[in-house]
Amino acid sequence: MKPQLLKVPIGIDYSFSVRQDKMPYFYNRWHYHPEIELIHIETGTGTQLIGDSIQNFQDGDVLLVGSNLPHYWRSEDRYFAGQPDMWSTATVVHFQENFWGERFLYLPENRPIRTLLDKAKAGIRVTGTTQHRVQDLLARLLTAPGSERILLLLTTLQTIALSSDVTVLSSSSQFARISEAEADQINRIYAYSIANFQRKISLEEIAEVANVSPNSFCRYFKSRTRKTYSQFLLELRIGHACRLLLEGKLSIAQVCYESGFNNFSNFNKYFKEHTGLSPLKYQQQHRS
Incomplete structure (x- = not known):
């Protein structure tokens, strides 16, 4: 997927940016920037796209996104309902790889x-x-004065670097850069798909969203995402099914149809292909 360049503001008194975002919903924009991003999602749930990886995000997640790697967080629909007690909160750090010097x-x-x-x-x-x-180090970093900021960031990165509690997300780090106009086109496809994947989306329908012909859309989408549009929808549906299974409020059959699958046997087949587990085993293993 080809994203939009985002310019990250950094004040003249600081060599890198750290802030806490509190908003009704997350960021709903496919973008990239030269700064490395370290993010702690304190509160919020939804769909996360990093490179060619599609997963869910939830309260407490900690992620490290490399320079110029495109990414996108889109909160669940319930966050867009304007409920006064529902917020999405994150601590976000942006820093250039060489901000502490070329040789450091x-x-x-x-x-x-x-x-x-x-x-x-x-x-x-x-x-x-x-x-x-x-999470604790980032909470301290938010209010740290002077050079303590640099020491805390260094400690945080060292803590992650020496740990085995890390998972690489995307199969590639190489993504092309595009104009703002094409970024808007891609974001329309993403936003429409995430909002409507629970039902059938026809080729003509999504091609109209992208403002290209149906014959051109499949080639256009795959050239930018390295996957077909049907694969993309399938991953969205599996991710949604995982979230519903962990919530435990619906039967597995209900999860199947709520996630956009019209055939229970296909649901079981695709779910196991993507997660390595049947829906029931996934629910039992992860909820325990």
Whole structure:
């Protein structure tokens, strides 16, 4: 997918940016930037796209997104209903890889951090005890004065770099850059698909959203995402099914149809292909 360049503002008094975002919903925009992004999603649930990876996000997630890697967070529909007590909150750090000098990461002591930032070019999810440790460090970083900011960021990256509680997300770190006009086109496809994947979306319908002919759409979409549109919809539906199974409010048959599948046997087949588990085993294993 070809995203839009985002310019990250950094004040003249700081060498990198750290902030806390509190808003009704997350960010709903496919974008990239040269800064590395470290994010703790404090509250919020929805769909996350990093590179060519499509997953759910939830309260507590910690992610490291490398330089120029496109990404997109879209909150669940319920966050768009304007409920006054429902907020999406995240602590977000942006920093250039060389903000502490061209040679700093090439010091022998910093080799693990340099390796980590190379991995982050495909996106990283941090889990386990490391996730909780990073959450605490980022909370301190929000209010840290002076050079303590740099020390805390360094400690945070070192903590992740020395941990095995990390998962690489995208199969690639190489994505083309495009104009703002084409980024708007891609974002229309994403937004429409995420809002409507629970029902059948015809080729003519999504081609009209993209403002291209039906004959051109499939080639257009695959050239930019490295997957077919039907594969993209399937991953959205499987991700939604995973969320519903973990909530445990619906039967597995209900989850099947609520996720946009019209055939229960196909649901079981595709779910196992993508997760390695049947829906029932997935629910039992992850809820336990």
